[in-house]
Amino acid sequence: MSFKKTLLGSLLISGGIITSPATAFANDSSELEQLRALVQELDQKVRVLDRKSEIASEEAAAAKKTAPVLVAGDKGFGLKSADGNFEFKLRGLLQADKRTFFDADESQGRDEYLLRRVRPTFEGTVFGKYDFRFTPDFAPGTPNIQDAYINARFLPWFKVQAGKFKVPVSLERLQSGSDLRFVERSYVANSLLPNRDVGVQIHGDLLEGKVNYAVGVFDGTADGGSNSSNTDNNIDKDYAARIFVEPFKGSDSALSGLGFGLAGTTADWSGPISEANHNYRTPGQQTFFQYHSSVNADGKQTRLSPQFYYYTGPFGVIGEYARVKHDVSRGSRSETLSHDAWQLAASWVLTGEDNSFKSITPKQAFDIDKGGWGAWEIALRYSEIDLDDDTFEGAAGVRFANASSTTDKAQSWAGGVNWYLNKNVKLQTTYEHTNFSSGVAGADDREDEKVLFSRFQVAF
Amino acid sequence: MKFLYLSLSTFIALLALINPLRLEAADVTLLNVSYDPTRELYQDYNAAFAKYWKGKTGDNVTIKQSHGGSGKQARAIIDGLEADVATLALAYDVDQLSDKGKLIPKDWQKRLQHNSSPYTSTIVFLVRKGNPKKIKDWNDLVKPGISVITPNPKTSGGARWNYLAAWAYALKQNNNDEAKAKVFVGKLFKNVPVLDSGARGSTTTFVERGIGDVLLAWENEAFLAKKELGPDKVEIVVPSLSILAEPPVTVVDKVVDKRKTRKVAEAYLQYLYSEEGQEIAAKNYYRPTLESVAKKYEAQFPKVSLITIDDVFGGWAKAQKTHFSDGGVFDQIYGAR
Numbered sequence: 001m002s003f004k005k006t007l008l009g010s011l012l013i014s015g016g017i018i019t020s021p022a023t024a025f026a027n028d029s030s031e032l033e034q035l036r037a038l039v040q041e042l043d044q045k046v047r048v049l050d051r052k053s054e055i056a057s058e059e060a061a062a063a064k065k066t067a068p069v070l071v072a073g074d075k076g077f078g079l080k081s082a083d084g085n086f087e088f089k090l091r092g093l094l095q096a097d098k099r100t101f102f103d104a105d106e107s108q109g110r111d112e113y114l115l116r117r118v119r120p121t122f123e124g125t126v127f128g129k130y131d132f133r134f135t136p137d138f139a140p141g142t143p144n145i146q147d148a149y150i151n152a153r154f155l156p157w158f159k160v161q162a163g164k165f166k167v168p169v170s171l172e173r174l175q176s177g178s179d180l181r182f183v184e185r186s187y188v189a190n191s192l193l194p195n196r197d198v199g200v201q202i203h204g205d206l207l208e209g210k211v212n213y214a215v216g217v218f219d220g221t222a223d224g225g226s227n228s229s230n231t232d233n234n235i236d237k238d239y240a241a242r243i244f245v246e247p248f249k250g251s252d253s254a255l256s257g258l259g260f261g262l263a264g265t266t267a268d269w270s271g272p273i274s275e276a277n278h279n280y281r282t283p284g285q286q287t288f289f290q291y292h293s294s295v296n297a298d299g300k301q302t303r304l305s306p307q308f309y310y311y312t313g314p315f316g317v318i319g320e321y322a323r324v325k326h327d328v329s330r331g332s333r334s335e336t337l338s339h340d341a342w343q344l345a346a347s348w349v350l351t352g353e354d355n356s357f358k359s360i361t362p363k364q365a366f367d368i369d370k371g372g373w374g375a376w377e378i379a380l381r382y383s384e385i386d387l388d389d390d391t392f393e394g395a396a397g398v399r400f401a402n403a404s405s406t407t408d409k410a411q412s413w414a415g416g417v418n419w420y421l422n423k424n425v426k427l428q429t430t431y432e433h434t435n436f437s438s439g440v441a442g443a444d445d446r447e448d449e450k451v452l453f454s455r456f457q458v459a460f
Numbered sequence: 461m462k463f464l465y466l467s468l469s470t471f472i473a474l475l476a477l478i479n480p481l482r483l484e485a486a487d488v489t490l491l492n493v494s495y496d497p498t499r500e501l502y503q504d505y506n507a508a509f510a511k512y513w514k515g516k517t518g519d520n521v522t523i524k525q526s527h528g529g530s531g532k533q534a535r536a537i538i539d540g541l542e543a544d545v546a547t548l549a550l551a552y553d554v555d556q557l558s559d560k561g562k563l564i565p566k567d568w569q570k571r572l573q574h575n576s577s578p579y580t581s582t583i584v585f586l587v588r589k590g591n592p593k594k595i596k597d598w599n600d601l602v603k604p605g606i607s608v609i610t611p612n613p614k615t616s617g618g619a620r621w622n623y624l625a626a627w628a629y630a631l632k633q634n635n636n637d638e639a640k641a642k643v644f645v646g647k648l649f650k651n652v653p654v655l656d657s658g659a660r661g662s663t664t665t666f667v668e669r670g671i672g673d674v675l676l677a678w679e680n681e682a683f684l685a686k687k688e689l690g691p692d693k694v695e696i697v698v699p700s701l702s703i704l705a706e707p708p709v710t711v712v713d714k715v716v717d718k719r720k721t722r723k724v725a726e727a728y729l730q731y732l733y734s735e736e737g738q739e740i741a742a743k744n745y746y747r748p749t750l751e752s753v754a755k756k757y758e759a760q761f762p763k764v765s766l767i768t769i770d771d772v773f774g775g776w777a778k779a780q781k782t783h784f785s786d787g788g789v790f791d792q793i794y795g796a797r
Contacts (some may be wrong), residue, residue: 044672047670
């Protein structure tokens with residue numbers, strides 16, 4: 001507009017209309033008409049230029065709406081089509097840990113620095129409904145695939161997921177490894193309930209997300225373990241199902257953060273149980289129980305897990321119980337062994353942020369210059385595992401437990417402090433004390449495990 | 461394991477039953493993707509239809525509107541815009557929903573009366589008050605110094621009607637000499653200073669931005685502009701010859717079947733042919749097809765000699781290929797400016 005005014009002003013001045021010589025031809029109507037026509041012509045040209053510029057701006061704005069969007073933020077980096085139907089994201093999780101064992105000889109745990117998880121995640125969506133995710137883990141000596149699956153979201157209540165992913169059973173396992181309140185999970189998830197497996201599941205949300213369900217068929221995997229071979233070790237499949245209800249979700253009720261559910265797996269299996277490689281571990285990730293190599297799976301293998309969580313304001317509590325039953329035999333001896341574990345954990349965000357099943361988002365990121373201190377959280381957990389007494393019955397030649405596995409019960413107390421520097425970076429420390437009871441007559445209890453975990457984590 | 465299979469199957473079957481019950485809720489939403497100048501028509505019509513549907517079925521229906529250049533709107537639907545109904549400017553654009561989008565059947569035009577065009581219109585001139593450039597007919601538009609406003613035929617249905625009406629006039633004046641018609645339309649477009657993507661944009665250019673001596677406009681758009689601005693600002697000039705514009709309507713089958721909205725979408729279009737629907741069209745300056753309503757509003761619409769797309773151009777497919785496809789006559793004309 002200013003350009004237009006300037007041009008018109010120049011024109012009028014150069015045309016002599018507003019300068020004193022104007023009187024020289026004021027009476028010359030012909031010249032005045034010519035000037036008027038000239039002004040009108042130039043005015044039209046300016047208007048056309050303005051309009052073309054306006055249309056160009058509108059077209060640029062419209063083009064912007066259809067141009068892919070580059071995304072970089074606390075949820076990762078990626079590219080997204082303008083309509084949101086196609087998306088690719090790069091995410092990552094890096095955890096650098098230190099484990100310090102107190103009063104322990106080398107057989108009970110070695111102080112060490114380690115990379116616990118090194119997991120880039122490539123995920124995205126095609127045609128608006130078909131999600132994919134690929135997550136390798138480079139932390140173990142031999143890198144492996146943690147997740148590799150496709151999830152078709154046909155309807156909110158009907159989704160089909162296939163590939164390798166978390167079996168829908170353990171609540172603690174379904175919590176992301178980056179969101180844990182303690183450095184290591186409890187016996188429920190780490191020793192008894194399955195981790196990741198290869199299979200297919202139907203899942204979805206009902207009643208506006210108040211009910212979540214999943215049913216699936218999997219190759220089958222060890223208690224607490226993942227299917228790392230990408231093969232099945234028996235003919236029959238494992239069937240898993242889980243239902244989780246949040247009856248007050250989305251309401252103003254104080255119970256809006258309450259959720260509870262039930263999950264389980266079942267399978268028929270006959271064969272050497274060593275192929276499953278059940279491997280029950282202490283909080284310090286030391287093996288304390290394995291079956292004897294001569295033991296066979298001999299019938300039903302079932303797992304059942306009631307579970308709940310409750311979050312309100314800065315407070316959160318999560319609890320889970322698991323019972324695992326193995327039909328086993330060794331020689332002429334057959335038993336149904338029943339192993340139990342449970343855990344109850346509470347956490348409190350000292351800086352007042354809302355607690356949740358997911359990570360904490362600090363109100364203020366840690367910043368020395370601006371004075372932000374991030375979010376601070378304390379957490380306390382009790383967990384235990386109790387193996388069937390029959391596992392340790394009899395002499396070493398007929399016992400189901402292997403020779404070095406004498407513990408039938410472990411009880412652990414854990415306390416933790418978590419410092420969320422920002423949404424992506426966390427410093428975490430957990431101290432966990434475990435005492436063990438021997439299930440073998442005459443065998444000493446395993447020495448108490450006292451371990452301090454420290455973790456520096458970045459997750460995006 | 462058989463028990464487990466049975467349980468799983470039963471569970472999935474139950475879920476499948478739950479879904480239809482939830483979708484058959486009393487609140488229904490439709491999206492009508494239309495061309496530029498129909499905003500006011502469908503605002504009025506949507507309110508009337510919602511009232512009618514509520515009375516008939518008890519259901520609440522909300523109709524959302526999307527407007528733009530007809531060609532652009534057709535592409536948007538093909539690219540995934542979930543239109544329950546398409547009410548576009550010309551049959552060629554709707555054909556694209558079948559040919560390129562596979563969203564509707566090939567014979568879509570036979571599904572409703574009057575080749576699925578519940579109302580018609582034509583092209584007229586809108587000039588400034590007093591008609592200072594003395595514009596009376598198409599041949600006045602090619603004179604030097606005349607500034608003509610029309611949208612881009614590549615994106616606007618209305619613009620294609622404008623272009624073809626001018627072409628038909630030139631053919632008639634030159635004993636069907638295509639070369640002379642091309643020169644004539646080329647001269648006309650030399651007088652076009654700016655091309656908007658849709659008819660409403662061109663109206664903005666002419667009326668609000670004050671650009672140009674004459675706007676080639678849908679008849680309804682011209683009447684509406686005159687009504688909005690007042691007769692002291694603009695005048696309508698009816699040329700000696702114009703074109704019968706038949707804007708068609710269709711349900712988008714793939715979308716209505718997916719969204720379970722076929723019943724209400726079909727009723728929505730069918731009601732356009734009702735007496736009330738035709739009254740609303742006429743009040744918004746579209747020529748009604750229902751004889752009784754057409755007679756009632758006869759005086760409102762000027763009498764004009766109208767050619768049809770089929771008679772002069774052999775149908776939309778041929779006209780589109782010859783004139784508006786990439787490298788077609790329009791590109792030759794406009795690129796040579």
